[in-house]
Amino acid sequence: MRRYIILAIFSFFLITNCDKSSQERTLKKDTYVLDNYTKQEVDIAMRDGTKLHTTIYTPKDNSKKYPILMQRTPYSSAPYGAGKMKTKISPNIHLMKEGNIVVYQDVRGRWMSEGVYDNMRAYIPNKTANQSDEVSDTFDTIDWLVKNVEYNNGNVGTWGISYPGHYATISAIDAHPALKAASPQACIGDFFFDDFHHNGAFLLSYFRAISLFGTYKDAPTNSAWYSFPKMNSQDQYQFFLDKGPLKNLNEYFQYDKLDVKTAENKDKIDDFFWKEIVEHPNYDSVWKSKGIIQHMNKVPSSVATMIVGGWFDAEDLYGPLETYKGIEKNGIENYNTLVFGPWDHGKWASSRVRNSVGNYYFGDSISLKFQKEIETKFFNHFLKGKGDKNSGLPEAYVFDSGKKEWKTYDAWPPKNVIKEDWFLSENQELTITKKASKEIKFISDIKRPIPYSEDIKTVFTPRKYMTDDQRFAARRPDVLVFETDVLTENLTLAGDILAKLKVATTGTAADWIVKVIDVHPSDLAEDNEGLQDHLKMSNYHLMVRSEVLRGRFRNSFEFPEPFTPNKKTDVNIKLQDVFHTFKKGHKLQIQVQSTWFPLIDLNPQTYVDNIYKADEKDFKTQTHTVFTDSSIEFSVLK
Known part of the structure; x- marks a missing residue:
C-alpha cells in the first residue's frame, strides 16, 4: 500500500x-x-x-x-x-x-x-x-x-x-x-531548461521531488526505496524563507543521519541527483551530455x-x-x-x-x-x-x-506571423512607439521576495500558478507593470516571445522575470465554476506566459559573469511559444520583477561562483533599474 x-x-x-x-x-x-x-x-x-x-x-x-x-x-x-x-x-x-x-x-x-x-x-x-x-x-x-x-x-x-x-x-x-x-x-x-531549472534558475518548489530521482538503488525491488522530505509546514513561502541559503537544504539529502550535525559533515550529500545539481551550477558538459x-x-x-x-x-x-x-x-x-x-x-x-x-x-x-x-x-x-x-x-x-x-x-509557428516590438514606457504604458530612455527603479528586498502565488499552502510541485490571477503581484511596488490601452480589435500572438530588457543593478547579480498577462474587462460578470472564493473574473489578470533568466547567464549558460554595478546592461529572455488571442476590450500587460519565490530560489544579488554554496552574508537587498527603451518582441498573427 x-x-x-x-x-x-x-x-x-x-x-x-x-x-x-x-x-x-x-x-x-x-x-x-x-x-x-x-x-x-x-x-x-x-x-x-x-x-x-x-x-x-x-x-x-x-x-x-x-x-x-x-x-x-x-x-x-x-x-x-x-x-x-x-x-x-x-x-x-x-x-x-x-x-x-x-x-x-x-x-x-x-x-x-x-x-x-x-x-x-x-x-x-x-x-x-x-x-x-x-x-x-x-x-x-x-x-x-x-x-x-x-x-x-x-x-x-x-x-x-x-x-x-x-x-x-x-x-x-x-x-x-x-x-x-x-x-x-x-x-x-x-534538465537545465525543463523541470528543475529554468534558464539556469533552480526551481526550489521542486526540491521535494529530488529524492525520487537521486536515491541510490542497485537491485530490483517492487517497493519504494526512497522517501520524500517532510516540510512540517503548510506555508512553503515561509518555510523556504526561514531555511535561508540553498546549502541549508543539504540535510534533507543525507541518508545517514548519525553524523549530520557534526561540523565536518554538515555539507554532506548522499542523494546523487542533488549532488549533481549542487556541483554543476552552470550548463557544463554534464548537463549538455544529458x-x-x-x-x-x-x-x-x-x-x-x-x-x-x-x-x-x-x-x-x-x-x-x-x-x-x-x-x-x-x-x-x-x-x-x-x-x-x-x-x-x-x-x-x-x-x-x-x-x-x-x-x-x-x-x-x-x-x-x-x-x-x-x-x-x-x-x-x-x-x-x-x-x-x-x-x-x-x-x-x-x-x-x-x-x-x-x-x-500547415506549419508552426504559422507562416503569416510577423515580429513586432512593443516598448516598456513610463507611466505603466506598453506602446508600439519607442520613446526616450528613462529609468524606472525598484528595490528588490531579499527579506520580502515576491511570491509566485498568493495561495498559502505547500505543494509537491506547483501547477495552477500558470493561469493564476496576477493582480496580487501588480499591486506590489517591486513589480513593474506596463500595459496597453483597451484593445479595439483582437490581437493574436502565435509563437515565441523575446523580452529585450535593458537593466542595471546596484549589486553584481540578479534574476529577471517577465510575465505576459491578459487583463480581462472590468465589466466581465461571469465567474468560472471552481474559481477561488476571493476572486472574480472582473479584471482577472490571466498569466499567459512567464519566464525567468538568472542574470549571470545573460551571455552564456556555460560561462556566467557578474553585472557591473549601476551599468546599463542588455538582458534577453526567451519566453516559450504561446497561441493566445487578446480579445477586443481586453488589455495586454507585461510585468517585470526580480524575485519569484519560492518557485525559484533566491538570488543572493551579489555574485558568487556557486549559488548552491552561498552563505547568509552573500544575500543583499539591491536597487534595480529597468530602462524604458526595453522592448518585448511578439510573434503576431496577421
Missing part, C-alpha cells in the same frame, strides 16, 4: 498515474483489461546483459494480429505479480478497447529492472559492441518484442508523458526498423512523430516545443506533427469533460476530443493503416487559449 501512495504523490511527472486520472477512476470498477487481456511479465536481456523488467498485455482475441504500443518508465510498471492487472492500459480508452498489445517497461535501474539508474542518461552516439544507453535499451527491447510476442503485426509505437515522454523521444533516435510511430508528450528535453534536443538529427524519416504539450504546463513546456522544432529543422522528410492544448502537465490524458487549469476554464471535452480524433487516429494510421504521410491530420493542431478554440496550420 505504501508504494501506491508514493506513486500517487509523485504524480506531477506522469499524469496517467497521477490524475489517476478521472480516466483511471472511471475504469476503477471496470474489469475490461482483466476480461479482455492476458498479462505476461518478462525480464529482457540487453546487449550488456542487464535485464529489464517488462510487462506485456495481449488481447485474448487471437483471431488477428496487433501492433505493439510501448511505454518505458522510471515510475514503475506495477502492479507486479500474476493476476494483478492495471485497470487502464494504452494511451487512451479507445486504443485500449480497439485492441493493441500494450507493453510497459521499468527502465534501467528502476523498480524491478537491473542496473544502476542515471538521471537523463547520456546518449552515446557511437557505441562499442557492449555499450548501452537508453537508445540501445529501447532498440533491444523492441527487437525482442517483435520476435517473441505472439500475434504482433511487426509494427511498434511508443508514447509517454513527462519522463516517459522523454523515453518516447529516445525511442525515435537511431530507431529500430519496427518502430513506426512515436508520441513524446510533455517530454523532458534538457540533453536530447541536440540529437534530433538522429530521428529517421521512417518514424512518424506526434509531439504533444500543454500551453500551461509548468513542468515541461521547453521540451516538447524544442523537440518538435528540432525534428523540423533536421528532418525535412519526416512526418512530424505538433499538438498543443489548454492543459497543464499531461491533462490531455484525462477523461474529465470539464477542462480547466487552476481558476481558469477553457471549455468542455477538449481532452476527449484530442484522444478520439487526434491521438487514436495517429497511432491507427501508422500502426494499422497505410502508414503514409496522408494521415488526415494537420501539421499543427493548436488551441487558441484566448478565443478558446482549436485551429489547424
Whole structure:
C-alpha cells in the first residue's frame, strides 16, 4: 500500500498515474483489461546483459494480429505479480478497447529492472559492441518484442508523458526498423531548461521531488526505496524563507543521519541527483551530455512523430516545443506533427469533460476530443493503416487559449506571423512607439521576495500558478507593470516571445522575470465554476506566459559573469511559444520583477561562483533599474 501512495504523490511527472486520472477512476470498477487481456511479465536481456523488467498485455482475441504500443518508465510498471492487472492500459480508452498489445517497461535501474539508474542518461552516439544507453535499451527491447510476442503485426509505437515522454523521444533516435510511430508528450528535453531549472534558475518548489530521482538503488525491488522530505509546514513561502541559503537544504539529502550535525559533515550529500545539481551550477558538459534536443538529427524519416504539450504546463513546456522544432529543422522528410492544448502537465490524458487549469476554464471535452480524433487516429494510421504521410491530420493542431478554440496550420509557428516590438514606457504604458530612455527603479528586498502565488499552502510541485490571477503581484511596488490601452480589435500572438530588457543593478547579480498577462474587462460578470472564493473574473489578470533568466547567464549558460554595478546592461529572455488571442476590450500587460519565490530560489544579488554554496552574508537587498527603451518582441498573427 505504501508504494501506491508514493506513486500517487509523485504524480506531477506522469499524469496517467497521477490524475489517476478521472480516466483511471472511471475504469476503477471496470474489469475490461482483466476480461479482455492476458498479462505476461518478462525480464529482457540487453546487449550488456542487464535485464529489464517488462510487462506485456495481449488481447485474448487471437483471431488477428496487433501492433505493439510501448511505454518505458522510471515510475514503475506495477502492479507486479500474476493476476494483478492495471485497470487502464494504452494511451487512451479507445486504443485500449480497439485492441493493441500494450507493453510497459521499468527502465534501467528502476523498480524491478537491473542496473544502476542515471538521471537523463547520456546518449552515446557511437557505441562499442557492449555499450548501452537508453537508445540501445529501447532498440533491444523492441527487437525482442517483435520476435517473441505472439500475434504482433511487426509494427511498434511508443508514447509517454513527462519522463516517459522523454523515453518516447529516445525511442525515435537511431530507431529500430519496427518502430513506426512515436508520441513524446510533455517530454523532458534538457534538465537545465525543463523541470528543475529554468534558464539556469533552480526551481526550489521542486526540491521535494529530488529524492525520487537521486536515491541510490542497485537491485530490483517492487517497493519504494526512497522517501520524500517532510516540510512540517503548510506555508512553503515561509518555510523556504526561514531555511535561508540553498546549502541549508543539504540535510534533507543525507541518508545517514548519525553524523549530520557534526561540523565536518554538515555539507554532506548522499542523494546523487542533488549532488549533481549542487556541483554543476552552470550548463557544463554534464548537463549538455544529458540533453536530447541536440540529437534530433538522429530521428529517421521512417518514424512518424506526434509531439504533444500543454500551453500551461509548468513542468515541461521547453521540451516538447524544442523537440518538435528540432525534428523540423533536421528532418525535412519526416512526418512530424505538433499538438498543443489548454492543459497543464499531461491533462490531455484525462477523461474529465470539464477542462480547466487552476481558476481558469477553457471549455468542455477538449481532452476527449484530442484522444478520439487526434491521438487514436495517429497511432491507427501508422500502426494499422497505410502508414503514409496522408494521415488526415494537420501539421499543427493548436488551441487558441484566448478565443478558446482549436485551429489547424500547415506549419508552426504559422507562416503569416510577423515580429513586432512593443516598448516598456513610463507611466505603466506598453506602446508600439519607442520613446526616450528613462529609468524606472525598484528595490528588490531579499527579506520580502515576491511570491509566485498568493495561495498559502505547500505543494509537491506547483501547477495552477500558470493561469493564476496576477493582480496580487501588480499591486506590489517591486513589480513593474506596463500595459496597453483597451484593445479595439483582437490581437493574436502565435509563437515565441523575446523580452529585450535593458537593466542595471546596484549589486553584481540578479534574476529577471517577465510575465505576459491578459487583463480581462472590468465589466466581465461571469465567474468560472471552481474559481477561488476571493476572486472574480472582473479584471482577472490571466498569466499567459512567464519566464525567468538568472542574470549571470545573460551571455552564456556555460560561462556566467557578474553585472557591473549601476551599468546599463542588455538582458534577453526567451519566453516559450504561446497561441493566445487578446480579445477586443481586453488589455495586454507585461510585468517585470526580480524575485519569484519560492518557485525559484533566491538570488543572493551579489555574485558568487556557486549559488548552491552561498552563505547568509552573500544575500543583499539591491536597487534595480529597468530602462524604458526595453522592448518585448511578439510573434503576431496577421
